[in-house]
Amino acid sequence: MTSAGSASEVKPDAALPLEPRSVVLHIGDSFLMAGFSQALRPKMKAVGALYEVRSEQASYTTSWHLKLAKLVGDYHPDLVIINLGANEVTLTDPAARADAVERLVKIVGDRPCVWVSPPLWRKDTGIIEVFRKHTSPCRFYDSDALAGPISRQADGIHPDAPGGTAWADAFFKWLLAERAPAPKDGEALPKGSGRHAVNPWRLRPEKTPTSPRPSPQKTAQTTP
Numbered sequence: 001m002t003s004a005g006s007a008s009e010v011k012p013d014a015a016l017p018l019e020p021r022s023v024v025l026h027i028g029d030s031f032l033m034a035g036f037s038q039a040l041r042p043k044m045k046a047v048g049a050l051y052e053v054r055s056e057q058a059s060y061t062t063s064w065h066l067k068l069a070k071l072v073g074d075y076h077p078d079l080v081i082i083n084l085g086a087n088e089v090t091l092t093d094p095a096a097r098a099d100a101v102e103r104l105v106k107i108v109g110d111r112p113c114v115w116v117s118p119p120l121w122r123k124d125t126g127i128i129e130v131f132r133k134h135t136s137p138c139r140f141y142d143s144d145a146l147a148g149p150i151s152r153q154a155d156g157i158h159p160d161a162p163g164g165t166a167w168a169d170a171f172f173k174w175l176l177a178e179r180a181p182a183p184k185d186g187e188a189l190p191k192g193s194g195r196h197a198v199n200p201w202r203l204r205p206e207k208t209p210t211s212p213r214p215s216p217q218k219t220a221q222t223t224p
Contacts, residue, residue, distance in 0.1 A: 021049075022201060
């Protein structure tokens with residue numbers, strides 16, 4: 001499903017059409033592969049995006065810098081989605097990961113980017129707040145606040161297929177709603193990946209949260 005037409009044919013408050021062959025790079029830990037990317041893939045295909053997924057089980061914000069730099073250089077993505085943090089929920093000093101988070105965001109550069117927090121199965125020790133404060137200019141997607149409770153696998157931690165689908169549905173709906181309006185005449189904007197004059201995945205600026213985050217689901221603790 002694609003939309004034709006130039007920016008001048010788009011209503012002033014509407015986003016640019018998602019023309020075919022925009023590139024979406026999605027990286028993360030095992031939560032990414034727990035139904036989330038599987039449910040996102042057909043949605044990305046439906047809007048004509050080339051959806052590249054890279055996941056490593058038991059990976060951390062400190063272990064992706066070289067890999068992300070290479071992937072960004074290889075694919076020149078129009079949008080980067082980062083799913084990291086599930087293995088850092090119980091850190092005794094989560095603030096120490098702020099530098100690692102900022103380095104990843106710096107690698108992304110001025111591309112549209114979304115950092116997706118893991119849907120929590122227990123109370124975290126502060127890593128979600130580290131993401132909230134240090135992922136700018138990437139947008140931060142708070143999965144607990146925006147996707148709500150989801151069903152889990154037998155380990156009580158990873159989403160199961162229905163849970164991953166519900167998570168992906170909520171995220172994709174949010175992602176489309178947060179696309180920035182088409183540029184006004186003369187507005188200077190970052191270009192796309194070479195396929196588009198203006199990046200079609202541009203996002204609106206971050207809004208200040210207006211509602212508290214819900215309490216996470218509590219189950220037995222194991223490592224994702």
